[in-house]
Amino acid sequence: MRHNPNSQRPYDVALFGATGFVGRLTARYLSAHAPHGCRLALAGRDPKKLEVLRADLAESFPDRAADLAIVVADAGDPATMRALAQSTRVVASTVGPYGWYGEELVAACAEAGTDYADLTGEPEFVDRMFVRHAGRAQETGARIVHSCGFDSLPHDLGVFFTVRQLPKDVPLSVDGFVRTRAGISGGTFASALSVIGRGLQATAAARERRRHEPGLAGRRVRIAPGAPRFSRETGAWALPLPTIDPIVVGRSAAALERYGPDFRYRHYASVQTLPMALAAPIGAAALVAAAQIPPVRSWLTSRYAPGRGPNEQQRGRSWFRVRFVGAGGGQQAFTEVSGGDPGYDETAKMLGEAALCLALDHLPETSGQVTPAAAMGDALIDRLRTAGIGFRVCRVH
Numbered sequence: 001m002r003h004n005p006n007s008q009r010p011y012d013v014a015l016f017g018a019t020g021f022v023g024r025l026t027a028r029y030l031s032a033h034a035p036h037g038c039r040l041a042l043a044g045r046d047p048k049k050l051e052v053l054r055a056d057l058a059e060s061f062p063d064r065a066a067d068l069a070i071v072v073a074d075a076g077d078p079a080t081m082r083a084l085a086q087s088t089r090v091v092a093s094t095v096g097p098y099g100w101y102g103e104e105l106v107a108a109c110a111e112a113g114t115d116y117a118d119l120t121g122e123p124e125f126v127d128r129m130f131v132r133h134a135g136r137a138q139e140t141g142a143r144i145v146h147s148c149g150f151d152s153l154p155h156d157l158g159v160f161f162t163v164r165q166l167p168k169d170v171p172l173s174v175d176g177f178v179r180t181r182a183g184i185s186g187g188t189f190a191s192a193l194s195v196i197g198r199g200l201q202a203t204a205a206a207r208e209r210r211r212h213e214p215g216l217a218g219r220r221v222r223i224a225p226g227a228p229r230f231s232r233e234t235g236a237w238a239l240p241l242p243t244i245d246p247i248v249v250g251r252s253a254a255a256l257e258r259y260g261p262d263f264r265y266r267h268y269a270s271v272q273t274l275p276m277a278l279a280a281p282i283g284a285a286a287l288v289a290a291a292q293i294p295p296v297r298s299w300l301t302s303r304y305a306p307g308r309g310p311n312e313q314q315r316g317r318s319w320f321r322v323r324f325v326g327a328g329g330g331q332q333a334f335t336e337v338s339g340g341d342p343g344y345d346e347t348a349k350m351l352g353e354a355a356l357c358l359a360l361d362h363l364p365e366t367s368g369q370v371t372p373a374a375a376m377g378d379a380l381i382d383r384l385r386t387a388g389i390g391f392r393v394c395r396v397h
Contacts, residue, residue: 009087010039010069011040011041011071011087011088012039012088013034013038013040013089013092013355014042014084014088014092015030015042015092015094015355016093016094017044018044018050018094019042019052020095022149022344022348022351023044023094024053026351027053028348029349029352030352030355030356031061031064032061033353033356034064034352035360036063038067038359039069040068040069041068041069041070041071041088042054042068043084043091044073045074047070050070051070054068071083071087075095075102076104078107078108081105081107081108082112084105084108085105085109085111086108086114088114089114089115090116090117090355090359091105091109091116091117092116092118092352092354093105093117093118093119094118094119094351096118096119096120097122097125098118098120099122099128103132103133106129106133106144107132107133109142110134110137110142110144111140112142115142115144115359116144116145117145117146117148117354118145118146118351119147119149119151119351120146120151120244121151121152121243121244123202123244124198124201124202124205126247126369127206127209129146130213130369131212134368134369135368137367137368137369138368142367143366143367143375144369144370145354145371145372145375145376147371147372148350148351148354149347149351150320150342150346150347151243151244152243152245152248153350153354153372153380153384154320154322154337155178155248155267155322156252156371157372157373157377157381157391158176158322158324158335158391159174159176159252159326160373160381161324161335161337162174162333162335165333165393166326166328166329166331167328167329167330167331168258169261170261170328170329171260171261171262171328172259172262172264172327173263173266173326173328174265174266174325174326175226175233176265176267176268176323177231177233177238177268177325178267178268178269178320178322179320179322180319181318219260219261219263220261221254221259221264222250222262222263222264223247223249223250223264223266224265225240225242225266226238226240226267226268228240231268233323233325234323236270236272237270237271238269238271239269239271240266240269241268241269246265246267248371249265249267251371251374252371252372252374253265255370255373260328270323310344315340315341318341318345319340320342321338322338331397332396333395334394334396335392335394336390336392336394337389337390338390339388340388346389349384349389350384350389353383354372354380357376357379357380358375362379363375363376
């Protein structure tokens with residue numbers, strides 16, 4: 001078990017991007033749920049906005065006011081990123097698109113031995129951070145944990161949870177089926193456009209990572225794209241979902257021997273009706289095509305600027321459910337991870353609990369770039385369950 005050596009730093013958790021849309025929700029969540037004495041810092045580039053946020057939080061949570069510090073830091077200023085990383089045990093970042101704004105903070109945390117968590121769904125960014133900074137993080141003991149929101153905690157921890165219901169030391173397969181009802185913020189939309197508009201660059205980054213990453217010895221992990229089909233397990237149409245989530249699952253499987261000697265994962269969107277199943281790929285293809293044209297991508301981004309997102313009433317009507325079907329050793333396990341608004345309320349909860357988990361919990365000995373399941377596993381599942389996110393076993397036979 002690893003004890004964080006940075007306990008003498010001024011802060012336990014610093015939230016970078018605290019005044020953004022998801023940042024404000026995360027700041028409120030941490031203010032409401034961090035244990036007494038946990039030292040929090042609100043970080044961002046605009047001191048006036050930070051002061052307004054702190055005043056609002058102090059009014060809502062007066063017993064937390066003394067624990068809320070302010071750190072002025074700009075993603076484009078390496079010196080302030082270094083100062084932020086050196087001041088805290090854990091940095092949680094909501095500042096995306098991470099490919100534009102994220103590297104200086106990752107580099108600073110890797111150098112300072114500071115644990116780091118973010119919300120990225122950008123495979124290119126994750127791969128480039130592995131190549132450039134994972135080695136230094138391993139040397140200093142920093143845990144760089146990407147994708148700690150809806151991308152990709154329900155899927156990564158959901159597969160981890162499912163595997164635990166199946167026999168050990170046998171080949172295992174898991175299929176995940178995602179259903180959501182939710183809105184989208186400007187920042188999320190900009191990140192998504194950035195990802196789908198940089199396919200060639202992402203492929204090159206993945207290739208470069210493979211040259212630096214050691215291969216598995218004596219085990220096999222496969223992330224299969226699958227094919228569109230009607231899923232009898234869920235009673236819905238299953239469409240392959242090429243997000244970062246299966247990539248994260250695969251890296252957890254490679255890191256953890258509990259996934260068995262031969263592991264396979266397939267990731268699907270679950271769609272209720274055939275017309276929706278037929279229309280979804282057409283709409284996705286149109287968006288992908290539009291995102292390849294820089295002026296069109298810029299215009300689309302400008303139509304829904306970062307900082308805006310669904311209001312409280314809209315988020316209150318949102319939900320997500322991810323069902324998993326696991327098999328191996330002659331057994332099957334059916335599990336489910338579920339919650340409310342996936343992109344914002346629950347993502348703020350996930351990031352907040354991941355940061356607290358890294359800062360406060362006894363965790364497996366890991367360092368470098370690690371997945372949520374490998375870094376936090378059962379400890380984070382327990383936290384999320386307590387926070388109201390469902391992890392349940394439907395049946396095992």
